[in-house]
Amino acid sequence: MSASEPHRRLGRKRALPPCPNPLFLRWLTELRDQAQEKGLKIQYTYQKAINSLNKYPLPLQNAKEAKILQNFGDGICKILDDKLQRHLRENGPDAPIHSLPEGAPPAGRADNNSNSLAPTRKTNAARDPGKDKGGGGRRKKREYVPQKRSGGHAVLLTLYRQSQIPGSKGFMFKMELQDEAQLLCDKSFSVPDLGSKYTAWSSVSTLIQKSLLVKTHNPARYSLSEEGLALAERLDAAEQGSEARGEGSQVQEEEEEGGPGVVDLTASDEEEEEEDRTHPAKTGDSQTETKVDATGSDPQTSRKPNAGLLLPGTYEIVLCVDFIETTGGGGSSHQRKQELVKELQRNGVNFDIRKLNVGDFLWTAREKVAPVPGQLRAAVGRELVLDYVIERKRMDDLCGSIIDGRFREQKFRLKRCGLRRPVYLVEECGAAASHLSLPEATLQQAIVNTQVVDGFFVKRVQDVRESAAYLTIMTRYLTKLYQNRTLVCRSRELEGDGASDEERGSLPSCSLMSFTEFNHGAVKNKSQTVREVFARQLMQISGLSGDKAAAILERYSTPYSLLSAYEQCSSEAEKEKLLSSIRYGKLNRNLGPALSRTVWQLYCSQGVLT
Known part of the structure; x- marks a missing residue:
């Protein structure tokens, strides 16, 4: 290729036009390469600024004018202005700033993988090999390799x-x-x-x-x-x-x-x-x-791809009890909680008390880890959560949670916790039932709705001893059920990852979440997405259950998408009926015109809800 021919990059049909700001491009490339050598994350900021500068077709008179470009903040502009002032002091106030000094290497266009300083370092190393081979010079930089078992x-x-x-x-x-x-x-x-x-x-x-x-x-x-x-x-x-x-x-x-x-x-x-x-x-x-x-x-x-498996015989089934179920409260409430612990101990149940962010009881498959001789702390075994979680409710607690709105929220969080078999353990409260704030018929209807409409399995018991007996029987049943199963760790973030037992048929294996991931994902007051906040808003409407909110979210995942749909409606009547045909729940029923009108009034009108 002759010197007069324009430089062409492989794979491109036409030559790229030269950058009209080669000095700024050269300085940014040097800053990026220096940050890359030191392993600083700011190298990515410099690279973004380089990409923006390459796309800008006009010459810049100073770095302040670059603020109109993306990824050019005050810090980068100040650095470039300082370099520009130094350049003018060294080369005179009339020195050109839109071309490189004579004898300087061309700036070119800095791509993501380019490194303009590499040839310079290589040339210097070749010119003075003694610096890399002993003597008083600096030793050759070694490749970073992490230590074994770090x-x-x-x-x-x-x-x-x-x-x-x-x-x-x-x-x-x-x-x-x-x-x-x-x-x-x-x-x-x-x-x-x-x-x-x-x-x-x-x-x-x-x-x-x-x-x-x-x-x-x-x-x-x-x-x-x-x-x-x-x-x-x-x-x-x-x-x-x-x-x-x-x-x-x-x-x-x-x-x-x-x-x-x-x-x-x-x-x-x-x-x-x-x-x-x-x-x-x-x-x-x-x-x-x-x-x-x-x-x-x-x-x-030596365990490679199957390192995430828990093979039969290498784990034990443990009942996890929320610490709130064993402590707190006063008088008869504290006595009942202590009685539950004593009953579990008397029945020989292998249980562990810890903080659960959702539910009161659940079961984990905990890996059996032998203690290492000479090691102070025992190794921490892996722990996977079985697909069963229990929310325990006394009738007086159920009454209070319905009044203050916690009941619907708890059911919603149980459905979203990632475990496929949620259970409500409803415990009678004896003579105290006559002093409840809600009629017994209302409480009974709430329990039936929990099972029929919300899809929870409901187990009713008379007192604490029956609750402990149910937990004991469930622990022994799950121990028998999982004794020959190979357990695979699945991630909650992967939607649809891991089939249910029915989908797997008779295969003696199942995928479960780790306890750490499950409990972290069930934190009540963690940062929430717009979709989650939108769901909570909808569930504050009387008569709008978790299933109905989920059905609305499937079609309109954010308030913005819902408001945009309302704007596209041609009349007020059409807006009122926008959500009426959305189907929800196992019975695939319509949401109905009443709820549809209520949601429309909430988000599109300033009057009182009717």
Whole structure:
């Protein structure tokens, strides 16, 4: 190609026009590359600014004019203005600012993968090789490789092995990633060591800074970058090699060969150690505490795609009791709660008291983990939630919850908790029933609606002893039901993930959520989406149940979409009947004109609801 021919990029039909602001483009590229070398997240901000500048066809007289472009904030504009003033001082006030100085390399167009400083660094290294080979110069920068059985090492291996499973979704959510990676890590992903506030999960920030891990979406999805995939593949190959020949000889042979793809699994990276000493808050992955077994790898590390399974015989069924059901209250209420605990103990039920964010009782499959000799804390086994959750209601409590509106909200939250078999345990209150604020017929109708309309299984008992007997029988039934089943951990964020028992037929396996993910997702006052707030608004309307609200949300997921539909109606009568034909519930009934008119009045009129 002659010098007079325009420069063309491969794959493009026409040459791109040159950027009219090459100085600003050059300075932004340098800033991005410097941030990339240091692993700073601001590199992505600089890259976005570069993309915006490349698209702008007009010359800029100063950086303040760039504020009209996307991703140009006060900080970037101030940096560019300072560089511009320095440029004018060094080259004179009349120096051109829309062309590069003579002898300077062309700025070109900086793409996402470009690195304008790479040729300069390579040239400098070739000009002075002594700096990389001993002497008084700086040592060659080593590749970052997380220590064996550290948090970063476990996360990379887990994501790589999950990606090798046929039909893999290509990413993992936080809870399932922690559960899988815990098997490959000596440090806990949830509980910090004594005297420290960091867990093994803290190393994820280091992987993201090193561009080995990519975090996207909300809820967060974690996947490997191209560099992370290559490193994880080498780590996995080294793990398999160490299992076959012994870890020490494998690493030594690879170092003696000196070939490509050498991975040091035992020595920590010098640069990372120095970074931990100077900036301990960045990673929190205490690499100096990682233990290496010189005789070989832990048998648990050999579990690859089936690491998320709980095989029959490796877990036990445990009843979880909300701590509110055992403490609090005064007088007879406290005595009843203590009587429940004593009855469960007397019946030999294996139960655990903890805080449940939804429901009063549920069951988990808890992995059996043998204690490790010489280790202070017992290893934390995985815990999956069975598809049964119980909300316990005394008649007086049911009466109060109906009056203050908690009853509908509780049913709505139980339906959304992710467990497929919700149960209402209704307990009579004896002589106290005559002093209730609502008629008995109203309470009985509410119980029938809970079973027939809302689809809950309702179990009625006389007193606390019968409640404890029911929980005991259910615990033994579930222990028998799941004794030969292989349990698979599913994620709540994946809608429709995991089939029900009926859909699976006679297959002795089922998919369940982890307890941590279930309880976190059931937090009552957590940040809510517009859809969730909209559902709560609708359920405040008298006669609009959870099923009816869900049916409206399927067609109009936000207030904006509903208001837009009202605006498209040609008459007031059409607006009133907009929602009347929406079908809801198992019986597939119409919402009806009365509720449709009430919703329209609520969102489109300023008068009193009729």
